[in-house]
Amino acid sequence: MTETEPDDRPRYHHGDLQAALLTAGEAELAEAGIEAFSLRSVARRAGVSHAAPAHHFGDVQGLLSALAAEGFRLFLDAQMVRQAKAAPDAQSQMLAAGLGYVDFALARPALFRLMFASNRPLFESEPLRPASEAAFRHLEQGVAALGSNDPLDIAAVWATAHGISDLLASGRLKPMSALAPEARDAAVTEILRRVLPDRGR
Amino acid sequence: MTETEPDDRPRYHHGDLQAALLTAGEAELAEAGIEAFSLRSVARRAGVSHAAPAHHFGDVQGLLSALAAEGFRLFLDAQMVRQAKAAPDAQSQMLAAGLGYVDFALARPALFRLMFASNRPLFESEPLRPASEAAFRHLEQGVAALGSNDPLDIAAVWATAHGISDLLASGRLKPMSALAPEARDAAVTEILRRVLPDRGR
DNA sequence: TGTACATCAGTGAACGCGCGTTCACTGATGTAC
DNA sequence: TGTACATCAGTGAACGCGCGTTCACTGATGTAC
Numbered sequence: 178m179t180e181t182e183p184d185d186r187p188r189y190h191h192g193d194l195q196a197a198l199l200t201a202g203e204a205e206l207a208e209a210g211i212e213a214f215s216l217r218s219v220a221r222r223a224g225v226s227h228a229a230p231a232h233h234f235g236d237v238q239g240l241l242s243a244l245a246a247e248g249f250r251l252f253l254d255a256q257m258v259r260q261a262k263a264a265p266d267a268q269s270q271m272l273a274a275g276l277g278y279v280d281f282a283l284a285r286p287a288l289f290r291l292m293f294a295s296n297r298p299l300f301e302s303e304p305l306r307p308a309s310e311a312a313f314r315h316l317e318q319g320v321a322a323l324g325s326n327d328p329l330d331i332a333a334v335w336a337t338a339h340g341i342s343d344l345l346a347s348g349r350l351k352p353m354s355a356l357a358p359e360a361r362d363a364a365v366t367e368i369l370r371r372v373l374p375d376r377g378r
Numbered sequence: 379m380t381e382t383e384p385d386d387r388p389r390y391h392h393g394d395l396q397a398a399l400l401t402a403g404e405a406e407l408a409e410a411g412i413e414a415f416s417l418r419s420v421a422r423r424a425g426v427s428h429a430a431p432a433h434h435f436g437d438v439q440g441l442l443s444a445l446a447a448e449g450f451r452l453f454l455d456a457q458m459v460r461q462a463k464a465a466p467d468a469q470s471q472m473l474a475a476g477l478g479y480v481d482f483a484l485a486r487p488a489l490f491r492l493m494f495a496s497n498r499p500l501f502e503s504e505p506l507r508p509a510s511e512a513a514f515r516h517l518e519q520g521v522a523a524l525g526s527n528d529p530l531d532i533a534a535v536w537a538t539a540h541g542i543s544d545l546l547a548s549g550r551l552k553p554m555s556a557l558a559p560e561a562r563d564a565a566v567t568e569i570l571r572r573v574l575p576d577r578g579r
Numbered sequence: 580t581g582t583a584c585a586t587c588a589g590t591g592a593a594c595g596c597g598c599g600t601t602c603a604c605t606g607a608t609g610t611a612c
Numbered sequence: 613t614g615t616a617c618a619t620c621a622g623t624g625a626a627c628g629c630g631c632g633t634t635c636a637c638t639g640a641t642g643t644a645c
Contacts, residue, residue, distance in 0.1 A: 190588055190640055210497050212413060215631060226590050228633080233588090237632065293548060294495035296411050313550075328553040332542070333569040336551070340541025341533070347494060349514075350537070352529035368534040372572050391607055391621055416598060427623050429600080434621090438599065 195233045197223050202244045206287040211295050216240060238297065242305045245298040248288040249308035253315060255281035267322035268373060274319050275338040275369040276362055282342035289346055293339070323374055330374040337372045341365055396434045398424050403445045407488040412496050417441060439498065443506045446499040449489040450509035454516060456482035468523035469574060475520050476539040476570040477563055483543035490547055494540070524575055531575040538573045542566055 191197060201223040206214055216237040220227040234240040256277030263273035282289045291298060298305060320331045344350045353364055392398060402424040407415055417438040421428040435441040457478030464474035483490045492499060499506060521532045545551045554565055 188640085194588075212496065212498055216633095217631065227631095228591075228635090229589060231633075290495055293544070293550075294491055295413065297413055329565050329568060332545075332551055332554050332565065333538075333572060336541035336545055336569065337534075337538045337573065338541070339545055340537035340539070343494070343544055344533075344537055344540055349494075350533055353533050364530050364533065367530060368537065368573065371534060372538065372569065389607085395621080417600095418598065428598095429602090429624075430622060432600075 191225065191229075194223070194225060194229060198225075198230055198233060198240065199244060199247055202240060203247075203285070203288060206244065206291060207285065210287055211291050211297065214241070214297075238299050239302075241291065241295075242298040242300075242302045244288070245292050245295075245300075246304035246308040248285070248292045249305070249312050251285070251288070252278075252281045252292070253312050255284070256315065267319070267324075271319045271323060271334065271373060272366050272369055274316070275334070275341075276365055278338040279342045279345060279361075279365050282346040286346040289342065293343070320374065325374040327374065333372045333374075334369065337369055341368060392426065392430075395424070395426060395430060399426075399431055399434060399441065400445060400448055403441060404448075404486070404489060407445065407492060408486065411488055412492050412498065415442070415498075439500050440503075442492065442496075443499040443501075443503045445489070446493050446496075446501075447503075447505035447509040449486070449493045450506070450513050452486070452489070453479070453482045453493070454513050456485070457516065468520070468525075472520045472524060472535065472574060473567050473570050475517070476535070476542075477566055479539040480543045480546060480562075480566055483547040487547040490543065494544070521575065526575040528575065534573045534575075535570070538570055542569060 198219060202214075202219045205219050205222055209218065216230055217227040219240065220230055223229075230240055234243055256274040259273040259277035259280065260270050263269045292309070300306065300309065316335055317326075317331055320326070320334055323330075325331075341350070341353075345354050348354060353361060356364065399420060403415075403420045406420050406423055410419065417431055418428040420441065421431055424430075431441055435444055457475040460474040460478035460481065461471050464470045493510070501507060501510065517536055518527075518532055521527070521535055524531075526532075542551070542554075546555050549555060554562060557565060
């Protein structure tokens with residue numbers, strides 16, 4: 178990796194097949210859904226023989242676990258992006274994180290399902306567990322910054338953000354998904370606000 | 379079906395294979411998950427040749443659609459059961475419906491996933507669409523009884539009940555799923571209460 | 580700077596498997612007369 | 613009440629398919645000297 182420069186001729190050694198397989202896996206997930214996801218289809222999409230992924234991920238479960246782990250990182254990123262644009266007070270940050278939660282689910286619904294509604298990845302595996310725990314910890318900290326460490330407050334915020342995301346991503350909240358992005362953000366914010374701890378109740 | 383009386387000897391004609399396949403399908407779903415669900419495994423479980431289901435459901439998608447439709451009926455039932463035990467005022471009824479929502483997800487997580495996080499059933503099919511619409515309408519009416527027909531209020535209640543259900547069913551809300559049923563009910567109720575319209579805000 | 584060699588990252592053929600669907604069939608049931 | 617017959621609801625063999633995994637292999641890369 179020191180002096181090689183990228184060229185476009187097909188090479189025997191791919192260069193960064195690991196990353197390419199993750200990209201292809203995501204695309205495959207998005208187009209075919211988890212239920213039709215297969216190792217061979219991903220290899221095909223990456224333009225590589227179907228035995229190649231084994232060198233990087235072991236087996237199909239390894240690939241799915243790595244994909245889900247990557248998903249949790251992107252999931253956190255999406256929240257960070259929103260938070261960076263929001264006011265610094267704890268409440269604004271929490272609401273922004275919620276908007277990022279929804280952003281992610283809408284941008285990558287299949288990945289979202291893989292992370293939250295599939296049992297094909299191995300959630301106890303090394304790449305996955307830390308990534309999903311980081312996401313949970315981030316949420317916990319957001320609630321803590323609001324002055325609560327009550328599990329009920331954490332559950333309330335999480336469940337509400339999650340429910341909106343899941344229903345929107347699967348197209349069940351028709352009236353709401355029909356809204357323009359700004360109006361949708363406003364609606365999500367209003368719903369989340371109801372569920373935050375300590376707003377003078 | 380007029381003079382036959384049930385006996386226990388295996389018969390060539392099953393009698394009520396349609397219902398038996400739905401039962402077997404649910405069990406299969408619960409044990410193997412959607413992702414491993416197959417027509418053949420269901421037929422096997424029902425003790426019938428793998429070609430038999432075609433007579434009742436056409437193809438695998440037909441069976442899954444019928445299962446999901448049955449799921450939506452049970453889903454409504456679970457809400458009704460809670461509501462029958464609750465006080466008659468609109469708010470108690472709405473909260474009870476939410477508890478029933480959660481009950482269903484916990485009792486039948488795989489069916490819940492089939493209904494809300496799968497694209498294998500055909501949601502526009504004849505058995506399914508009316509069943510899922512009935513569930514949505516029931517929710518809408520509950521919110522209407524509270525004096526609101528604001529889509530935002532509907533979304534708030536639905537998303538929150540759904541989020542709690544989904545996270546609990548997939549075992550993500552560790553602290554909350556560790557609670558005894560009564561305490562869990564209380565927590566769910568408290569969270570839902572926050573999100574109801576018109577409670578003096 | 581060159582060379583030998585170990586290691587790494589691919590290939591492609593082969594395997595066995597379970598799947599969904601089709602089909603000709605047959606046993607059971609219900610109905611017309 | 614009996615009988616002929618149509619229809620219904622199963623069976624089991626067969627098909628073709630895509631899958632995950634294994635394996636011997638080979639081309640490319642990196643490193644020791």
